[in-house]
Amino acid sequence: MEAEERGLGDVLAAEFPREETPVTDALCFSDMTTGPDGQDFEVLERLAEIRSRYGPEHLVTRFICRAEPEMVAAVQRTQRRLSGSVAQPM
Numbered sequence: 001m002e003a004e005e006r007g008l009g010d011v012l013a014a015e016f017p018r019e020e021t022p023v024t025d026a027l028c029f030s031d032m033t034t035g036p037d038g039q040d041f042e043v044l045e046r047l048a049e050i051r052s053r054y055g056p057e058h059l060v061t062r063f064i065c066r067a068e069p070e071m072v073a074a075v076q077r078t079q080r081r082l083s084g085s086v087a088q089p090m
Contacts, residue, residue, distance in 0.1 A: 002063040002067070026078050028075065029078035051065075
C-alpha cells in the first residue's frame with residue numbers, strides 16, 4: 001500500500017509477489033509495537049504516534065490509515081502465535 005501511495009505499486013508488484021506469511025506478520029508486529037526510540041507500544045498507540053509525527057497530509061499517514069486494519073490483524077495474529085509458543089519443560 002505504501003508503494004501504491006508512492007506511485008510504485010505496479011512496478012514492485014510485478015517484481016515482488018506479495019508475501020503473506022507468519023514472517024511478514026512478525027515483521028509488522030515488530031514495527032507496530034516498537035517506537036522510534038525503541039519504546040514499547042500497543043499497535044493502536046503506535047499508529048497514532050506515526051500519524052502525529054508525520055501529520056495528516058503526509059504520504060506515510062495516508063498509507064497508515066489505509067493499512068491500519070491489516071497491520072492490526074498482523075499484530076493480533078502474531079500475539080496469538082506467541083501466546084501459543086510458550087516453552088515446554090524438557
